[in-house]
Amino acid sequence: MTGPPESNRPGPDRPGTVAVVDAYGAGRLLPGALRRRGVEVVHVRSPFPDTRLAYRPEDFAVDLAHEGDVAATTGRLRGLGVTRVVAAAESGVALADQLAAALGAPGNDLARSPARRDKFLMRQAVRAAGLATADTLRTAALPEILDWAAAHARWPVVLKPVRSAGTDHVFVCHTPAEAADAHARILASANRYGEPNETVLAQEFLAGTEHYVNTVSHAGRHRVVEVWRYHKRLVDGRSVYDYEDLLALDEPGVAELVRYVLAVLDALGIGEGAAHTEVMVTERGPVLIECGARLGGGQTPELLGRCVGADQVNSLAHALADPAGFAAEAGAPYRLRSRLRCVNLISPRPGRVPQPAGWRPVRALPSFAELVVNAPAGGALSRTVDMATCPGTVYLSHDDPEVLESDHRALRRLESAGLYAGRP
Numbered sequence: 001m002t003g004p005p006e007s008n009r010p011g012p013d014r015p016g017t018v019a020v021v022d023a024y025g026a027g028r029l030l031p032g033a034l035r036r037r038g039v040e041v042v043h044v045r046s047p048f049p050d051t052r053l054a055y056r057p058e059d060f061a062v063d064l065a066h067e068g069d070v071a072a073t074t075g076r077l078r079g080l081g082v083t084r085v086v087a088a089a090e091s092g093v094a095l096a097d098q099l100a101a102a103l104g105a106p107g108n109d110l111a112r113s114p115a116r117r118d119k120f121l122m123r124q125a126v127r128a129a130g131l132a133t134a135d136t137l138r139t140a141a142l143p144e145i146l147d148w149a150a151a152h153a154r155w156p157v158v159l160k161p162v163r164s165a166g167t168d169h170v171f172v173c174h175t176p177a178e179a180a181d182a183h184a185r186i187l188a189s190a191n192r193y194g195e196p197n198e199t200v201l202a203q204e205f206l207a208g209t210e211h212y213v214n215t216v217s218h219a220g221r222h223r224v225v226e227v228w229r230y231h232k233r234l235v236d237g238r239s240v241y242d243y244e245d246l247l248a249l250d251e252p253g254v255a256e257l258v259r260y261v262l263a264v265l266d267a268l269g270i271g272e273g274a275a276h277t278e279v280m281v282t283e284r285g286p287v288l289i290e291c292g293a294r295l296g297g298g299q300t301p302e303l304l305g306r307c308v309g310a311d312q313v314n315s316l317a318h319a320l321a322d323p324a325g326f327a328a329e330a331g332a333p334y335r336l337r338s339r340l341r342c343v344n345l346i347s348p349r350p351g352r353v354p355q356p357a358g359w360r361p362v363r364a365l366p367s368f369a370e371l372v373v374n375a376p377a378g379g380a381l382s383r384t385v386d387m388a389t390c391p392g393t394v395y396l397s398h399d400d401p402e403v404l405e406s407d408h409r410a411l412r413r414l415e416s417a418g419l420y421a422g423r424p
Contacts, residue, residue, distance in 0.1 A: 016083040017042055017061065018320050021096040022049045026299040026313070027088025031059035033301075033317035042080050044073065046095045048194045066095055074102040084320055086273050087294045093117055100272075106219070108293060109269025116268055116293045119162050119201050123288065129267035131260065132287045134280075137202040138162060142183045145202045146176050158203040159183060161191045168192045168386060170239050172205065192388065208282035210289065212244075213261040214296045216315040216330075218323050220271035222262050223330040225312045226304065227254055228342070230278075238385050241344040243408065246307060248336035253281060260286035268293070274316045298342060298393055303370050307397065308334040338397050340369070341404050343411055345391040346384040351420030353379045353391060358422050361414055365407040367398035381420050391420065 017040040023031055031041040043060040047068065057063055062080060066073045077085070077099065084105050087096035094117050100107025108116070115125040120138035127133045137148045149157050159182040160170040169189055171182035179202075186197050210230035216223045228244040247254055261277045268291060276296035278289040295312055304311040319326040355377045362371065373392040375381070382389045394411060396404050 016040075016081045019044050019077050019082045019085045019096075019099065020060075021066075021085065021087045021092030021099070022046050022089040023060075024049055024055045024089045024091075026295045026297050027092075028055040028059075029299055029301065029313045030086075030088050030295065030316060032056065033313050034321060035059055037317055037321035039317075039321045040081075042077065042082055044077075044085075044092070044095070044099070046092050049091045050089065050192050050194075070095075070098050070102055074099060077103060086316070086320060090117075090292050090294055093293045096273075106272050108272050112269035116270070116291070117163055119160075119290055122268065122290060126264055126267045126288050129263065131263055131267060132285060134206055134287055134289070135204040138199055139202070140187065140199045142180055145179055145183060145200065148202060149176075149179065152204070154204055156205045158205055159186060160201050160203070161186055161189075161197045162199050162201045163191055163195060168388065169197070170386070172234060172239055206280040206282055206287055206289070208280045208287075210278065210280050211247075211257055212276060212278045212296065213258065214312045215261070215265065215275045215277070216312060216319050216326075217265065217271050217273060217275065218319040218326055218330070220266075221327060221330050222265055223315060223319075223326070224249070224258055224261075225310055225315050225334065226308060227258065235346075235383075235385050240346065240384060240386060241390070242346070243344060244342045246304075246336065246340040246342075249333050257281060257286050260288075264288055264291055273319075274312055297387075298372065300370055300372070300395060303340070303395055303397070307338045307340045308336060310334060338399060339401060339404060341367075341396045341408065343394045343396060343408055344387075345393060346412075346415060347381045347389070347391050347420045348416060349383050349420075351381045352422045353377050353381060354419060354422050358419065362394060362411060362419075365396065365410060367396040367403050367407045368394070369397040370395040378422070 018034055019042045020031055021044045023043055034041050040061045043063045045065045085096050085100040087093045094113055097108055097110055097113040101110045115121040123133045123136050156172050156174045158172055169186050173179040173182050183200055186200050190196050213227050214225045227247045229247055230244050231242045232239050233242045265275055270293050274295045275293050277291040279286045280289055299313050301311040301313045353375045371394055381391055384390055396407050398404050
């Protein structure tokens with residue numbers, strides 16, 4: 001029996017099967033993008049995935065669960081011809097590092113793997129590289145947090161889990177009483193991946209403008225796919241994403257931000273795969289909030305492709321399927337073809353996800369581009385207090401910024417007027 005044609009055999013510039021760890025949420029789009037490039041996908045489920053997020057099992061050749069034995073899972077992957085491993089969600093970052101190292105596949109620096117999941121270790125690694133970071137404390141003891149805040153005359157402070165993502169149990173505390181309440185809530189809960197919160201991260205409150213940068217890397221070379229500016233609001237002391245604007249690379253301050261982010265990637269040993277890096281631009285310059293060695297959330301590949309010519313999902317698939325081709329394009333800057341605003345839906349009170357007809361006023365907005373709903377029509381909604389209780393996202397795209405602002409205000413009026421008051 002003859003093997004595959006020479007042009008189809010796995011090699012340095014053409015991988016065999018790729019293992020994707022935790023293809024949930026935005027990560028669910030990666031297996032399909034790889035298959036369209038002729039790459040078979042094995043899905044690996046880590047012990048603590050966020051199964052509330054959607055995924056697409058039809059895009060996997062094999063779907064297997066990691067049961068805690070790295071050697072056993074590695075053996076199964078070898079038997080399936082896997083030559084690359086990549087994390088698609090935060091819950092899969094550590095396992096992807098371990099499996100890539102065990103397979104001898106390209107991967108991120110295993111010695112710095114803990115710093116890519118533990119937010120305290122992350123700041124230590126970035127600070128050791130000479131980069132600006134927020135002052136932080138990791139502890140399970142409330143008195144230590146209160147003493148730390150008092151010693152620095154520092155209020156407000158931010159309290160959050162050491163290992164999570166999004167705005168999961170992130171509290172902005174203005175008083176010792178608020179800090180005590182947040183501390184108790186965090187330690188009484190599990191993070192969004194089902195892991196118990198055993199310690200709390202206390203962080204100085206960073207005043208400034210928050211941004212995020214999505215990148216894809218291969219062999220230590222980084223491609224900047226998109227840069228966004230966040231806008232948040234406080235709900236019950238918790239930080240809720242309001243909206244984000246896509247930025248052009250030549251806008252003021254963006255070049256400095258990008259240089260800082262690329263240095264953060266190097267400090268954390270991220271030389272392969274996707275990364276989502278959140279940064280506050282303060283009076284003293286860019287300061288890291290956190291970095292996830294995985295795809296950013298809320299991916300809309302087709303829409304982003306129209307606005308900047310590329311997207312993170314397909315860029316990652318390109319890096320995995322055609323490393324040489326990716327390397328040839330990695331340094332090319334993107335150009336903003338159309339303005340894009342991502343508006344995170346906010347339910348002001350408990351309600352229901354609208355039926356399709358209920359979204360008609362939203363779709364009628366002049367700049368409407370895309371709607372992403374996080375729950376089925378008629379499903380129950382809680383009051384929005386974090387990303388987990390966000391009903392979905394509306395993308396607005398238009399060349400005129402005044403149209404974007406007007407439509408954004410109109411969308412918030414629809415929410416206040418009862419957009420989520422429908423029946424099951």
